[in-house]
Amino acid sequence: MKSIGLKLKPGLFLKIGLVFLFWSMLPALGVALVSCQSANEQEAELKKRQQIEASLVLLENKNNLIPFARLDTLRIAALSVGSERPTEFQHMLENYMKVDFFNLPANFTTQDLADMQSKLTGFNLVVAGIHVVNSSTELPKLISFLNRERTSVITFFCQPEAFATVKSAGKPAGLILALDNDSLAQSLSAQLIFGGIGASGKLTANIGTTYQQGAGINIEKPVRLKYTLPEEVGISSADLNSDIDSIVNNALEKKAFPGCNVLVAKDGKIIFRKAYGYQTFEKVKPAGLDDLYDLASVTKVTGGLPGVLKLYDEGKINLDKPVADYFTDWKNRLFHRSDKSDVTVRELYAHQSGLVPFIGFYKQTMENGKPSPKWYTAAPDKNHTLCVAPGMYLHKKFQKVVNREIRQTPLKTRGKYVYSDLPLVITPQIVERISGTDFKTYVEDQFYKPLGAYAITYNPLDRFSRDQIAPTELDTYYRYQLIQGTVHDESAAVLGGISGNAGVFASANDLAKLMQMYLQMGTYGGKQYVSEATMKEFTRAQFPQNKNRRGVIFDKPSLNLDSLKPSEAYPCPEVSPESFGHFGFTGTFVWMDPKTRLMYVFLSNRVYPTRNNSLISDLNVRTEILSAIYKQLKD
Numbered sequence: 001m002k003s004i005g006l007k008l009k010p011g012l013f014l015k016i017g018l019v020f021l022f023w024s025m026l027p028a029l030g031v032a033l034v035s036c037q038s039a040n041e042q043e044a045e046l047k048k049r050q051q052i053e054a055s056l057v058l059l060e061n062k063n064n065l066i067p068f069a070r071l072d073t074l075r076i077a078a079l080s081v082g083s084e085r086p087t088e089f090q091h092m093l094e095n096y097m098k099v100d101f102f103n104l105p106a107n108f109t110t111q112d113l114a115d116m117q118s119k120l121t122g123f124n125l126v127v128a129g130i131h132v133v134n135s136s137t138e139l140p141k142l143i144s145f146l147n148r149e150r151t152s153v154i155t156f157f158c159q160p161e162a163f164a165t166v167k168s169a170g171k172p173a174g175l176i177l178a179l180d181n182d183s184l185a186q187s188l189s190a191q192l193i194f195g196g197i198g199a200s201g202k203l204t205a206n207i208g209t210t211y212q213q214g215a216g217i218n219i220e221k222p223v224r225l226k227y228t229l230p231e232e233v234g235i236s237s238a239d240l241n242s243d244i245d246s247i248v249n250n251a252l253e254k255k256a257f258p259g260c261n262v263l264v265a266k267d268g269k270i271i272f273r274k275a276y277g278y279q280t281f282e283k284v285k286p287a288g289l290d291d292l293y294d295l296a297s298v299t300k301v302t303g304g305l306p307g308v309l310k311l312y313d314e315g316k317i318n319l320d321k322p323v324a325d326y327f328t329d330w331k332n333r334l335f336h337r338s339d340k341s342d343v344t345v346r347e348l349y350a351h352q353s354g355l356v357p358f359i360g361f362y363k364q365t366m367e368n369g370k371p372s373p374k375w376y377t378a379a380p381d382k383n384h385t386l387c388v389a390p391g392m393y394l395h396k397k398f399q400k401v402v403n404r405e406i407r408q409t410p411l412k413t414r415g416k417y418v419y420s421d422l423p424l425v426i427t428p429q430i431v432e433r434i435s436g437t438d439f440k441t442y443v444e445d446q447f448y449k450p451l452g453a454y455a456i457t458y459n460p461l462d463r464f465s466r467d468q469i470a471p472t473e474l475d476t477y478y479r480y481q482l483i484q485g486t487v488h489d490e491s492a493a494v495l496g497g498i499s500g501n502a503g504v505f506a507s508a509n510d511l512a513k514l515m516q517m518y519l520q521m522g523t524y525g526g527k528q529y530v531s532e533a534t535m536k537e538f539t540r541a542q543f544p545q546n547k548n549r550r551g552v553i554f555d556k557p558s559l560n561l562d563s564l565k566p567s568e569a570y571p572c573p574e575v576s577p578e579s580f581g582h583f584g585f586t587g588t589f590v591w592m593d594p595k596t597r598l599m600y601v602f603l604s605n606r607v608y609p610t611r612n613n614s615l616i617s618d619l620n621v622r623t624e625i626l627s628a629i630y631k632q633l634k635d
Helices: 012-055 088-096 110-119 138-149 160-164 183-194 237-253 296-313 345-349 361-365 398-408 427-435 439-451 508-519 532-538 621-634
Strands: 057-061 076-081 099-104 125-130 152-157 174-178 259-266 269-277 384-389 392-395 456-458 504-506 580-584 588-593 598-604
Touching: 012 183, 012 237, 076 088, 088 099, 088 125, 088 183, 099 110, 110 138, 125 138, 125 183, 138 152, 152 183, 174 183, 237 259, 237 269, 237 621, 259 508, 259 621, 269 508, 296 427, 296 439, 296 504, 296 508, 296 532, 296 580, 296 588, 361 398, 427 439, 439 456, 439 508, 456 508, 504 508, 508 588, 508 598, 588 621, 598 621
Parallel strands: 076 099, 076 125, 125 152, 152 174
Antiparallel strands: 057 174, 259 269, 259 598, 384 392, 456 504, 580 588, 588 598
């Protein structure tokens, strides 16, 4: 049998090899092409945003109303005309503060107008978006009503020619002309109103005889957080999303927590905001962007810290004076012994006063493993005022038991760093004594309300529905119920949910406002809450000579970061020594870095249904995300 021989031309093997190489590279080339396409799309989106932002024209701004200041004095009605459903304009307004939505259809009637005028009674400011301009005779009447009867800001989402056809009496306090009615124009117009962006647009033609070509009021600098794309700060949306998604989805798959919220801001711009998973592992309700989470020890920098910060800034607290000067229960006197009479405020809040880490106060209220009827009632009365959980009200005199336990428990490790909940447990009493104001009212009036942070609160069930609050633990040892809307921490629970160590609930969006104020060294929304000097004092390491990394209440990075192995660097190797933040037991974390102008919020309910789930820490979820964000900044 003869063999069959093939005579191949020179170079054919090379050509065949190149063909195979090309085919083998196709998947990678496909990924690269998709990535390139995605990058191009995001760049186009950013360019469109910038064009719309530059085109917004501010035509009226009486008494510099825009951007809004003193949010705590405003009750805002957000009215959209031409849409029967809430609009992007309204939703973006709501990101900055609590507003009430009202809508009118395009062809609203005289009766519709009368009903709306009645509904707007009680609001001191109306922000109206006119999404449709037609031949209706009622629209000019509405505009005249807003100009005459209400302080109003009106945005027209239309071309100048259509705007010119609306003949109304008077002028509003604020008037904005947007040239389009798409979601971006609506979003950016709302951000302009609150100062998330400035104003620079000019009219390109006359509008009747009222507004001339070139008209447009300038607002140079934004004063509040802006909602935008990562590309605006030089980061790839695709890469940032991919990195964070990968870490979170791995954690969800391994059941480290049922769901979470992640928010990232850079240079005063929110560039990432996403809800993942569900409120519970049963997957009944998806996690939402507006969900409230129990902050646990993040309360220390959200509830306890603001009061101390303000009083120090006003010269009413001296960090180097004894705590006993402000909290008299620690004074040593006959029949009232205390080994804490000379502990300073600085020692207390840098966690080196010698206090033990925690005390199980609630155990004193138990009898045979159950809450004792000597202490609890099922409904509140004049004595049982401390709500521990629905159907459980503790006697108000238990506050004295808490104070006595803290005072009588000996100091153990004074001069060494030992993290303790107890400094912040007594903080509300210190703030109340010095300020003369109820602690909860004080932090709300001085910080949360002026910031527009309605969704930072103690005892959220007083104003939020239960299903908007992520549940924490199925308590089988103290309260014997699912904890949802009342504080998870037992030390805060026995104080009625209002403490400095735990008890604050918040959405990621509103928590970001307070954290951004810290990052900006005490200023936000055009208001200086505390001085830069105060912020720098509280955010520096207080006792580095004692190997204590802590600031005043704030947590800080490991000392000597540059000399540590990456695995030893806390919270991750990339942070700067100037950075600060705090962790929370329920699966929360906030971190701010003045050097990179980065702010990061992570909220989860990892203790659902049990605190014994430590996977969030085992997987380093919170710090891995932070590290991934820094790497994107570097890239």
